Amino acid sequence: MRHLRRIAAFFRNLTGRRATDRDLDAEVLAHLDLLAEEKMRQGMPPIEARRAARIDLGGLEQVKEEVRGARSGVLVEQLWQDARYGVRQLRRNPGFAAVAVITLALGIGANTAVFSVVNAVLLRQLPFSEPDQLVTISEGDSDSAANTTVDFTTTQDLAARSRSFQSVALSREGSGALLEGGEPERITGRRVGHEFFDTLRVNMALGRNFRAEEDRSDNRRFVILSHALWVRRFGSDPNIVGRVVHLTDAPFVVVGVLPADFHGQLVPGSENLPEIYTALGYSASDSFACRGCQHLRLIGRLKPGVTVAQASAELKSIMSGIVSEHPASYAQSTTIHVESLRDQVTGGVGVALWVLLGAAGFVLLIACSNVANLILARASGRHREMALRAALGAGRRRLAAQLLTETLLLALAGGAAGGALAHWGTQLLVALAPARIPRLNEIHLEVRVLLFALGASVLTGVLSGLLPALRAGRVQLNDALKDSAKSTDARERHGARNVLVTAQIALAFVLAVGAGLMARTIVHLLGVNPGYDAHNVLTLATFVYGKRYQQPEVELNYYQQAFDRLQSIPGIESVAMTSVLPMEGFDRRGFHIQDRPRANESDAPSADTYSVSPGYFRVMKIPLLRGRDFMRTDAPGTEAVAIISESCARAMFPNEDPIGKHIQLGGRDDKQPWFTIVGIVGDIRQYGLDRPPAMEAYIAQAQDLNFGYWLVARTTSDPRLLERSVRAAFLEVDKTLPVFLFKPLEDYVASTLAERQFTLALLALFGLLALTLAAVGIYGVVSYLVNQRTREVGIRIALGAARADVLGMILREGLGLVGIGLAVGFIASLGLTRLLLALLFEVRPADLPTAAGVAALLAAVTLFACYLPARRASRVDPMIALRHE
Amino acid sequence: MADKQTELLQGTLDMLILKALGLGPLHGLGISRRIEQVTRGTFHVKPGSLFPALHRMEEEGWLSSHWGESENNRKAKYYQLTKTGRRQLETETERWGRISLAIERALEAS
Numbered sequence: 005m006r007h008l009r010r011i012a013a014f015f016r017n018l019t020g021r022r023a024t025d026r027d028l029d030a031e032v033l034a035h036l037d038l039l040a041e042e043k044m045r046q047g048m049p050p051i052e053a054r055r056a057a058r059i060d061l062g063g064l065e066q067v068k069e070e071v072r073g074a075r076s077g078v079l080v081e082q083l084w085q086d087a088r089y090g091v092r093q094l095r096r097n098p099g100f101a102a103v104a105v106i107t108l109a110l111g112i113g114a115n116t117a118v119f120s121v122v123n124a125v126l127l128r129q130l131p132f133s134e135p136d137q138l139v140t141i142s143e144g145d146s147d148s149a150a151n152t153t154v155d156f157t158t159t160q161d162l163a164a165r166s167r168s169f170q171s172v173a174l175s176r177e178g179s180g181a182l183l184e185g186g187e188p189e190r191i192t193g194r195r196v197g198h199e200f201f202d203t204l205r206v207n208m209a210l211g212r213n214f215r216a217e218e219d220r221s222d223n224r225r226f227v228i229l230s231h232a233l234w235v236r237r238f239g240s241d242p243n244i245v246g247r248v249v250h251l252t253d254a255p256f257v258v259v260g261v262l263p264a265d266f267h268g269q270l271v272p273g274s275e276n277l278p279e280i281y282t283a284l285g286y287s288a289s290d291s292f293a294c295r296g297c298q299h300l301r302l303i304g305r306l307k308p309g310v311t312v313a314q315a316s317a318e319l320k321s322i323m324s325g326i327v328s329e330h331p332a333s334y335a336q337s338t339t340i341h342v343e344s345l346r347d348q349v350t351g352g353v354g355v356a357l358w359v360l361l362g363a364a365g366f367v368l369l370i371a372c373s374n375v376a377n378l379i380l381a382r383a384s385g386r387h388r389e390m391a392l393r394a395a396l397g398a399g400r401r402r403l404a405a406q407l408l409t410e411t412l413l414l415a416l417a418g419g420a421a422g423g424a425l426a427h428w429g430t431q432l433l434v435a436l437a438p439a440r441i442p443r444l445n446e447i448h449l450e451v452r453v454l455l456f457a458l459g460a461s462v463l464t465g466v467l468s469g470l471l472p473a474l475r476a477g478r479v480q481l482n483d484a485l486k487d488s489a490k491s492t493d494a495r496e497r498h499g500a501r502n503v504l505v506t507a508q509i510a511l512a513f514v515l516a517v518g519a520g521l522m523a524r525t526i527v528h529l530l531g532v533n534p535g536y537d538a539h540n541v542l543t544l545a546t547f548v549y550g551k552r553y554q555q556p557e558v559e560l561n562y563y564q565q566a567f568d569r570l571q572s573i574p575g576i577e578s579v580a581m582t583s584v585l586p587m588e589g590f591d592r593r594g595f596h597i598q599d600r601p602r603a604n605e606s607d608a609p610s611a612d613t614y615s616v617s618p619g620y621f622r623v624m625k626i627p628l629l630r631g632r633d634f635m636r637t638d639a640p641g642t643e644a645v646a647i648i649s650e651s652c653a654r655a656m657f658p659n660e661d662p663i664g665k666h667i668q669l670g671g672r673d674d675k676q677p678w679f680t681i682v683g684i685v686g687d688i689r690q691y692g693l694d695r696p697p698a699m700e701a702y703i704a705q706a707q708d709l710n711f712g713y714w715l716v717a718r719t720t721s722d723p724r725l726l727e728r729s730v731r732a733a734f735l736e737v738d739k740t741l742p743v744f745l746f747k748p749l750e751d752y753v754a755s756t757l758a759e760r761q762f763t764l765a766l767l768a769l770f771g772l773l774a775l776t777l778a779a780v781g782i783y784g785v786v787s788y789l790v791n792q793r794t795r796e797v798g799i800r801i802a803l804g805a806a807r808a809d810v811l812g813m814i815l816r817e818g819l820g821l822v823g824i825g826l827a828v829g830f831i832a833s834l835g836l837t838r839l840l841l842a843l844l845f846e847v848r849p850a851d852l853p854t855a856a857g858v859a860a861l862l863a864a865v866t867l868f869a870c871y872l873p874a875r876r877a878s879r880v881d882p883m884i885a886l887r888h889e
Numbered sequence: 890m891a892d893k894q895t896e897l898l899q900g901t902l903d904m905l906i907l908k909a910l911g912l913g914p915l916h917g918l919g920i921s922r923r924i925e926q927v928t929r930g931t932f933h934v935k936p937g938s939l940f941p942a943l944h945r946m947e948e949e950g951w952l953s954s955h956w957g958e959s960e961n962n963r964k965a966k967y968y969q970l971t972k973t974g975r976r977q978l979e980t981e982t983e984r985w986g987r988i989s990l991a992i993e994r995a996l997e998a999s
Contacts, residue, residue: 028940031966032936034963035916035917066937075944
């Protein structure tokens with residue numbers, strides 16, 4: 005009942021505001037009359053009585069305002085009033101409004117754009133059922149988390165002994181050539197254990213998952229198609245299940261089609277989006293299933309309630325048991341790493357993105373302080389308005405609320421514009437972002453991002469409005485109306501603005517130092533000699549399959565014929581082949597020396613191993629330091645030869661001549677031939693420009709054929725132009741074999757820089773934004789200062805001060821602000837740039853040259869911003885200045 | 890009595906108004922004079938406190954108001970207790986009795 009009445013009163017107050025106001029008017033006036041009458045009855049003359057009554061009442065408007073303040077719905081009413089008043093105020097001052105809205109839009113837009121990337125990449129759940137239960141498991145040394153693979157037999161042991169998992173599933177590379185439904189095409193694929201899709205909890209759109217009996221080495225020709233492949237190559241055939249398709253060389257029975265929303269590329273090892281999944285079909289007796297034959301990826305689904313740490317501890321202890329049972333098969337330090345799938349997917353990009361979000365946050369802070377400054381500057385112009393409103397009965401809180409409402413309006417307008425900006429910004433980010441960043445295709449504006457933008461807007465409004473609002477509450481009525489308090493109050497007001505400008509410069513400094521450090525990192529990296537010359541080298545991949553190619557000579561012949569044709573193409577200087585391309589994959593094998601057997605051969609160091617054709621070093625311009633290159637005569641049946649890198653020679657043969665020594669790569673097996681070292685070549689960087697060279701060993705292609713090769717062709721001009729003729733040369737030899745991944749070698753090198761370049765580009769953009777905003781901020785403050793002191797400057801000039809002195813005086817004020825800002829920024833940057841550590845290369849986070857350079861740049865820009873108003877001051881005409889105000 | 894002290898005694902002001910209206914309808918000035926009278930001048934209620942309280946209490950449903958004529962034929966807004974207002978007066982009186990008793994005891998003790 006009571007609530008109903010209040011609710012009714014609430015709406016009456018809001019809707020019938022005029023009527024209730026008129027009623028209140030009448031009531032208060034009547035009260036005044038009654039009071040006056042009372043006083044007249046006591047013998048006061050009428051005029052006196054009315055005056056006394058007014059004094060007793062204590063101000064008509066104040067009383068009415070008090071009553072309004074006591075009513076229900078007063079807050080909503082006031083908010084509405086403030087909002088409308090605010091809009092009127094802003095429309096009256098479009099320049100101010102535009103500058104504030106643009107500033108805020110930049111800040112909010114930058115933040116929203118970066119946040120939408122962070123949201124998609126780092127925050128959103130992986131699109132699997134109960135994704136937090138999914139982990140990746142790998143074997144490796146205790147310290148190297150870099151290893152990502154396991155072997156079959158160890159996995160069987162782990163799965164049998166562990167109690168932490170609902171299921172685990174292996175997978176490996178399994179691409180093949182598809183002949184059905186169109187041109188022969190190489191299709192990216194995975195071979196997966198039959199538990200794979202159950203572990204991910206994926207239900208087929210058509211058909212079913214693999215059964216356990218379809219995952220045996222004698223019965224594994226079953227395939228599951230991706231939805232896209234099913235549409236593209238099989239016309240969405242609803243009767244596809246049970247059909248036989250030919251993959252590479254063998255018939256496979258289609259058992260299922262994946263749903264369209266299956267995000268296969270998020271599973272480790274599947275980054276290139278597999279389109280065919282065939283059964284793994286391993287058995288323990290397979291030679292490649294041995295302990296130590298690590299080439300499989302393992303995912304697992306934890307039991308409910310089991311944490312990653314618990315599972316990791318359990319598997320580590322199981323693994324140490326396995327190692328002690330089979331000491332010859334493992335290095336002593338072998339252990340197990342368990343990582344949540346989410347961490348594995350977002351991997352190294354996390355740091356860069358968080359840094360960028362922080363940087364965007366700085367830009368927003370600068371934008372806030374700029375707007376706060378603008379409002380403060382305007383507040384001094386509105387001093388009298390505020391005093392008048394206070395005199396008419398507006399309380400401190402009302403005045404503060406009014407200003408805050410105005411700022412919120414600005415911020416919301418800024419937020420709306422920022423949202424639009426973020427829409428473009430996000431697309432720009434996606435375009436700029438390195439391909440390594442996962443899930444970028446999932447970026448779009450969604451509720452969480454919009455909420456973020458709204459939250460950022462409100463926060464911005466409150467942050468930038470708070471200080472001015474608090475100040476507005478402190479109006480000194482009399483002084484303000486008489487306008488005599490200007491000089492003292494102005495100084496105080498100025499103090500706050502100085503602090504804001506100092507903070508801006510400090511923030512801009514930190515951002516610019518971050519950008520500077522990244523820039524130096526990139527410059528250092530570009531200066532790194534990778535050990536080969538990637539310029540004008542075309543690369544492509546190919547492999548052979550089928551009965552015709554079971555003899556190695558036939559395969560070698562295929563390559564040789566392709567070489568012969570390629571060499572006659574104008575624009576191609578030289579060609580060669582390698583099993584592993586720099587900056588793309590790797591093949592690490594144990595390095596064994598014949599006359600140095602080890603107690604445990606698994607403890608042998610490993611070397612990056614390349615099976616290459618003669619001429620590879622010439623094409624890549626890797627210098628041959630000693631001995632000889634491979635030759636055509638290094639063929640099957642002749643002495644097996646190897647070439648090692650400089651670092652490898654130094655590490656393995658410190659005090660002797662490596663040439664003539666005998667080595668084996670992989671496992672030590674005295675029944676197998678030993679390779680004789682015949683040459684030493686320069687080091688190369690396999691894993692990235694920032695990773696120092698490791699040991700490398702090269703063997704002759706003809707003596708140790710690998711599955712699949714990369715062509716490297718040195719060209720005289722842009723290698724991209726040769727793609728068509730190179731492809732034709734291969735197809736002329738055998739048109740059923742796939743040739744794919746045409747790419748200049750430089751692209752692989754560039755892709756290792758992509759993440760840093762992305763970070764640099766955005767940091768530079770944000771730094772520039774911050775610098776501009778800070779310059780605008782200090783310009784505003786100094787202009788204000790000059791205005792305040794026009795009269796003083798006029799007197800100085802009239803008394804004979806040189807214009808240069810005036811200029812210097814104003815500049816010194818600005819210099820003081822800049823100096824303090826830079827000092828604060830420098831101290832802050834010492835702490836904050838450490839966050840960049842993981843991205844830096846040969847630059848320390850506290851890099852003095854960078855800091856000095858940035859300081860000089862900032863000082864130059866901000867001092868120029870001071871110079872403009874200072875020059876205006878120095879040109880003041882004393883006659884006009886003295887009449888100022 | 891200064892405004893600050895009446896603010897301190899917000900609940901008291903409500904009770905005093907209810908009490909003043911217990912005998913019949915009054916206009917604003919009448920209420921404040923009645924309060925002065927019954928408290929022998931201890932409480933002087935200023936319009937800036939009185940009117941907000943009246944409007945608030947009317948919204949609560951304790952008071953109703955109508956326009957009427959004063960003793961000297963002047964227009965004035967009169968307030969009177971509603972049923973809820975009378976009940977409120979009883980609760981307030983009872984509560985106040987408890988409080989003053991408690992305070993008395995507290996002061997007597999020690």
